[in-house]
Amino acid sequence: MPKLKLPSPGALYVGIICALLYLPIALLIVFSFNDAASLTFPFKGFTLQWYQQLGQSSELLASLRNSLVIAFGSSVLATILGTMGAIAIVRFNLPGRGIFLAVSTMPLVIPYVILGVALLILLNQAGIPLSAPAAGFAHVIISIPYAILIISSRLVGFPDNLEEAAMDLGASYWEALLKVTIPIVSPALLASFLLCFTISFDEYSIASFLVGTDTTLPVYMFSQLRFPTRLPMIIAMAAIIMTVTMLAMLISEWLRRAGQHTSPTGGGIASRKAKA
Amino acid sequence: MTEFAVELRNVSKIFSSNTRGKVDPVTAISGMNLAIPTGKFFTLLGSSGCGKTTTLRLIAGFEVPSTGDVLIQGRPMTEIPPNKRPVNTVFQNYALFPHMNVLRNVAFGPAVRRLPKDEQERLARKALALVRLSEMGDRMPSQLSGGQQQRVALARALVNKPAVLLLDEPLGALDLKLRKAMQTELKHIQEQVGITFVYVTHDQEEALTMSDIIAVMDKGVIQQVGDPATLYKCPTNRFVADFIGESNFITATIVAIQGPHAAVSLEGETVYVAAGGSGRAGARGVVVTIRPEKVKILEPVKAPAEGLSAVVRDVVFIGTDTRYVLSLRDGQNLVARVPNGSDANWREFARGESVKVHWAGEDARILDE
Amino acid sequence: MKNSRRFLTLIGLPSIYLFLLFILPVGLMVIFSFREGTTGAARDSFTLDHYITFINSRPFQRLLWQSAGISFLVAVIANSLAYPLAYYLAFQAGSQKNTLMMLLIIPTWTSYLLRIFAWKLILGSTGLLNSVLLLLGVIETLSPILIYSRAAVMVTLIYVWIPFAMLPIFSSLERIDRYLLEAAADLGCTRLEAFLRITLPLSLPGVVAGFFFAFIPTLGEFVTPLLVGGAQGSMYGNLIQDQFMRALNWPMGSVMSLSMLLIVLVFMFLLTRLGPLSDLLGL
Numbered sequence: 001m002p003k004l005k006l007p008s009p010g011a012l013y014v015g016i017i018c019a020l021l022y023l024p025i026a027l028l029i030v031f032s033f034n035d036a037a038s039l040t041f042p043f044k045g046f047t048l049q050w051y052q053q054l055g056q057s058s059e060l061l062a063s064l065r066n067s068l069v070i071a072f073g074s075s076v077l078a079t080i081l082g083t084m085g086a087i088a089i090v091r092f093n094l095p096g097r098g099i100f101l102a103v104s105t106m107p108l109v110i111p112y113v114i115l116g117v118a119l120l121i122l123l124n125q126a127g128i129p130l131s132a133p134a135a136g137f138a139h140v141i142i143s144i145p146y147a148i149l150i151i152s153s154r155l156v157g158f159p160d161n162l163e164e165a166a167m168d169l170g171a172s173y174w175e176a177l178l179k180v181t182i183p184i185v186s187p188a189l190l191a192s193f194l195l196c197f198t199i200s201f202d203e204y205s206i207a208s209f210l211v212g213t214d215t216t217l218p219v220y221m222f223s224q225l226r227f228p229t230r231l232p233m234i235i236a237m238a239a240i241i242m243t244v245t246m247l248a249m250l251i252s253e254w255l256r257r258a259g260q261h262t263s264p265t266g267g268g269i270a271s272r273k274a275k276a
Numbered sequence: 277m278t279e280f281a282v283e284l285r286n287v288s289k290i291f292s293s294n295t296r297g298k299v300d301p302v303t304a305i306s307g308m309n310l311a312i313p314t315g316k317f318f319t320l321l322g323s324s325g326c327g328k329t330t331t332l333r334l335i336a337g338f339e340v341p342s343t344g345d346v347l348i349q350g351r352p353m354t355e356i357p358p359n360k361r362p363v364n365t366v367f368q369n370y371a372l373f374p375h376m377n378v379l380r381n382v383a384f385g386p387a388v389r390r391l392p393k394d395e396q397e398r399l400a401r402k403a404l405a406l407v408r409l410s411e412m413g414d415r416m417p418s419q420l421s422g423g424q425q426q427r428v429a430l431a432r433a434l435v436n437k438p439a440v441l442l443l444d445e446p447l448g449a450l451d452l453k454l455r456k457a458m459q460t461e462l463k464h465i466q467e468q469v470g471i472t473f474v475y476v477t478h479d480q481e482e483a484l485t486m487s488d489i490i491a492v493m494d495k496g497v498i499q500q501v502g503d504p505a506t507l508y509k510c511p512t513n514r515f516v517a518d519f520i521g522e523s524n525f526i527t528a529t530i531v532a533i534q535g536p537h538a539a540v541s542l543e544g545e546t547v548y549v550a551a552g553g554s555g556r557a558g559a560r561g562v563v564v565t566i567r568p569e570k571v572k573i574l575e576p577v578k579a580p581a582e583g584l585s586a587v588v589r590d591v592v593f594i595g596t597d598t599r600y601v602l603s604l605r606d607g608q609n610l611v612a613r614v615p616n617g618s619d620a621n622w623r624e625f626a627r628g629e630s631v632k633v634h635w636a637g638e639d640a641r642i643l644d645e
Numbered sequence: 646m647k648n649s650r651r652f653l654t655l656i657g658l659p660s661i662y663l664f665l666l667f668i669l670p671v672g673l674m675v676i677f678s679f680r681e682g683t684t685g686a687a688r689d690s691f692t693l694d695h696y697i698t699f700i701n702s703r704p705f706q707r708l709l710w711q712s713a714g715i716s717f718l719v720a721v722i723a724n725s726l727a728y729p730l731a732y733y734l735a736f737q738a739g740s741q742k743n744t745l746m747m748l749l750i751i752p753t754w755t756s757y758l759l760r761i762f763a764w765k766l767i768l769g770s771t772g773l774l775n776s777v778l779l780l781l782g783v784i785e786t787l788s789p790i791l792i793y794s795r796a797a798v799m800v801t802l803i804y805v806w807i808p809f810a811m812l813p814i815f816s817s818l819e820r821i822d823r824y825l826l827e828a829a830a831d832l833g834c835t836r837l838e839a840f841l842r843i844t845l846p847l848s849l850p851g852v853v854a855g856f857f858f859a860f861i862p863t864l865g866e867f868v869t870p871l872l873v874g875g876a877q878g879s880m881y882g883n884l885i886q887d888q889f890m891r892a893l894n895w896p897m898g899s900v901m902s903l904s905m906l907l908i909v910l911v912f913m914f915l916l917t918r919l920g921p922l923s924d925l926l927g928l
Binding site: 008010011013014017018020021022023024025027028031081082084085087088089092094096097100103104106107109110111112113114115117118119120121122125137138140141144173198202204205209218221222225234235238241242245246249250253 | 647648649651652653655656658659660662663666667668669670671673674677726729730732733734737738745747748749751752754755756757758759760762763764766767773804807808857861862864865866867868872882885886889890895898899902905906909913
């Protein structure tokens with residue numbers, strides 16, 4: 001007979017927390033297959049009808065498309081700006097570095113509701129109509145701190161005379177950045193892009209002030225949470241998105257580990273994702 | 277007081293390294309017996325991976341032996357955790373607590389033992405004075421130089437008056453000049469406090485400079501234990517002869533053995549050597565070791581009858597000495613180191629010149645293999 | 646100077662972006678807080694009325710302090726629950742560390758809104774908890790005893806923040822040199838003493854960062870109260886959102902936003918006395 005090994009108190013604790021973290025998600029997934037419009041116990045039966053209905057909801061698809069577009073755009077922009085900022089603060093120690101570092105990481109510590117209403121005032125004063133792209137530009141602000149964080153922590157792992165070496169070999173400074181520095185930090189660029197994408201794709205608070213009627217997926221979902229009959233479909237959508245995200249993250253984590261022998265810094269996407 | 281501060285009885289340590297599900301047992305130490313006399317400066321000498329640090333960690337209690345017993349002051353330590361052992365460690369990277377200033381680092385041991393506050397401080401200041409850092413109590417570790425950090429680590433370990441102080445390559449991170457100065461200082465401090473030091477290093481010169489007794493380790497086994505002079509003059513095996521100082525190894529045939537003396541021959545020429553332990557007349561392929569500075573080079577005409585013919589292959593001037601690489605008749609190489617202008621017969625030899633080499637019989641030894 | 650030209654070129658674009666979409670809007674909000682009237686638009690006369698109203702309004706201030714208190718409590722509890730997780734992962738999980746880390750992070754990839762909404766399915770009157778309690782005979786009828794309260798908001802937010810609080814604590818624990826713990830044992834510490842004297846103090850930067858990861862978004866929360874808090878669970882963030890989206894009193898909303906910002910900055914100031922923010926974030 002194999003001996004029954006009791007888990008250590010620590011392992012038991014991790015197990016309990018894990019179970020608690022997954023319980024709400026498991027509930028959602030179960031309800032997405034439940035053959036009843038109302039999300040109440042007990043379960044009625046298995047159905048795929050909510051998944052089938054997804055394709056027929058044009059509003060949902062429009063908001064999904066909006067979210068994908070602004071998530072893509074804002075994460076590309078945040079990664080570009082973050083790369084410039086990261087190189088500047090890691091490679092130079094000149095006047096202005098401190099204030100730039102302070103201002104660019106500040107959005108991390110300001111409640112989103114404040115950023116949302118401040119940007120609402122800006123749009124209003126500038127006479128710019130509310131729209132999904134407006135939310136996308138706002139998402140760049142909250143993504144920049146993460147982009148800088150990820151890229152600079154990769155950058156500090158490499159000696160700072162690599163650019164000098166390239167210039168010694170005849171490259172101009174900007175060529176050196178493009179041909180040496182950028183390739184070196186490319187895993188961090190990918191990580192930054194993915195993280196910024198998920199931040200924007202899931203962001204509700206700021207978007208709710210800025211999108212107007214041009215809804216993003218979270219804003220659309222929130223509006224539907226008030227109509228119980230629409231809920232199962234929303235949940236089915238979320239289950240699909242979660243599966244896709246999980247696969248994407250697992251693949252990127254796998255890529256990161258595969259390329260790890262070339263990287264002096266661990267980091268990783270998982271350990272960087274955090275919300276402020 | 278017990279005769280031995282530390283004893284290891286038949287100690288083995290096997291690590292199981294788990295890589296991707298495969299368990300590979302790695303033997304770090306096998307069947308080690310060692311007795312470290314009280315009050316001595318004892319050094320474990322060996323290259324990296326030889327098991328010297330593991331030995332130290334077994335004494336400190338950070339590792340538990342797979343077999344055998346560790347005794348400190350005659351008491352078995354197997355069941356005793358590190359915090360209850362009468363030993364303290366100076367770590368290789370110093371392991372100073374970064375959130376405490378120097379004084380609080382040094383006072384850490386007394387604080388953990390819950391001595392009264394003023395007693396803690398008195399002991400810490402005394403220990404800091406011993407390592408000549410009295411002025412530095414308020415600094416943070418990050419504000420100190422490498423040498424100063426090293427001395428804080430020493431003070432922090434000494435303040436508890438351990439029965440044994442363990443030092444794991446404490447000078448490894450220092451530059452050469454500072455390392456030399458600290459070697460003298462460490463030895464001086466050891467004599468002053470009279471605590472048994474167990475010192476781990478890969479630097480043979482450091483070991484020879486400071487130690488009362490050295491144990492040379494290789495592949496988890498102790499090769500030879502002895503005082504520095506004995507190890508240098510009478511290495512019992514090739515590893516020790518090679519590891520401590522520079523040595524020549526010549527393969528030859530024993531012609532005759534008489535008491536401690538032996539004659540060996542090489543391509544028909546005969547030289548005298550010390551017999552060592554296990555040789556017998558007629559044995560072929562025995563290894564004779566001779567230090568380069570004991571090899572004498574003569575012009576063939578001035579040479580005595582015994583000696584080996586050789587050709588000079590390379591000449592390198594290195595200040596006080598000249599280093600010759602010589603090729604013997606059967607092609608074996610021999611290195612000689614001759615002080616420049618040593619005596620009346622001294623002259624320089626040129627590359628390609630035919631010479632005769634010889635040595636005093638007691639300077640060369642047949643190795644036990 | 647070549648160097649300073651390169652530096653300015655690099656930070657130029659991000660700086661302009663941050664100025665236009667971050668500094669400028671916050672600055673506008675400050676100006677708005679002094680504007681007369683309600684919508685604030687196109688009025689050029691300035692007044693302190695909104696500040697006076699705010700200072701005289703006990704309900705506003707009470708809600709602000711209550712929200713700060715709730716945020717503080719949520720952050721403290723989420724960190725206390727996250728610390729043992731981070732500790733287990735950093736010191737005891739061994740080869741399973743990465744797998745466990747992934748396992749704990751994966752739930753955060755689900756829609757934030759729906760994770761909060763899921764708690765309605767647990768705490769609601771016909772939810773999982775009530776149904777189980779009914780089944781066990783602890784309660785006799787289904788009633789909304791758990792949902793629509795401050796407690797429901799807190800439970801939900803603690804759940805949301807645990808993984809985010811865990812990350813910085815974990816990375817600060819990972820950075821601790823293992824030899825320091827051996828040194829502590831060597832100098833006579835038991836495991837508990839070594840934890841209290843070495844591990845805990847050295848992991849404080851991570852705890853501070855973890856605290857902020859929970860405290861700041863909780864203070865600004867208005868979604869969770871809307872979903873699981875009901876009228877009882879309303880927070881200061883809801884008040885701000887109302888001023889902008891329903892009451893359309895933007896100057897008043899600006900005053901409220903600035904008062905919330907002030908609280909955040911005061912907390913930041915107090916806690917970053919332990920070290921600069923960029924250090925806490927590992928920059």
